[in-house]
Amino acid sequence: EVQLVESGGGLGQPGGSLRLSCAASGFTFTNYWMHWVRQAPGKGLVWVSRIHSDGSSSNYADSVKGRFTISRDNAKNTLYLQMNSLRADDTAVYYCAKEDNWSDAFDIWGQGTMVTVSS
């Protein structure tokens, strides 16, 4: 079964750090771009970041540039999001998503992990 499972969410302090993980299974992880998308409580979807299949290239939304770092370990079939200098407006459910090579669509999504930034 094709699956993405996020973990690492929880309570973070303003100015603090958290690292999210996304474990992939059921497909050849090394072949695909991977993304993080977040959704603040009661709000819409917001794209956060993406990383090339081999980790050589990445892009970020302006709102997280310089604070968040996306990475991957293809040997472990795992995607990461290192979140530093956390702010209250980073509070959201964070989804990882797989990008289909042909359609460029986000065809597989994880169930999400909740990050709450509060003192």
Added chain:
Amino acid sequence: QSVLTQPPSASGTPGQRVTISCSGGSSNIGSKFVYWYQQLPGTAPKLLIYKTNQRPSGVPDRFSGSKSGTSASLAISGLRSEDDADYYCAAWDDSLSAWVFGGGTKLTVL
């Protein structure tokens, strides 16, 4: 404020046809494919339409997508109660070098 603009809400009765619009610009919808995602309450988003007007296997043909200029639309015909969900449009934006989403449209089946 989202780069792509959607109406916050839409509604219809069972069997009706509803359309959800998504307005963007030349750097996104105007030159790129549009994607639509459906999010049922409390669940992760699901791909509904890719490359503007293509349906993944398993998505009923009641759902269709189209584009004209810098605007796109999602049409749902033969509305059913299970279509009650949030719908998001998305596209790559060349100016931002980023994926952008619409703010989402909450569809209520009355």
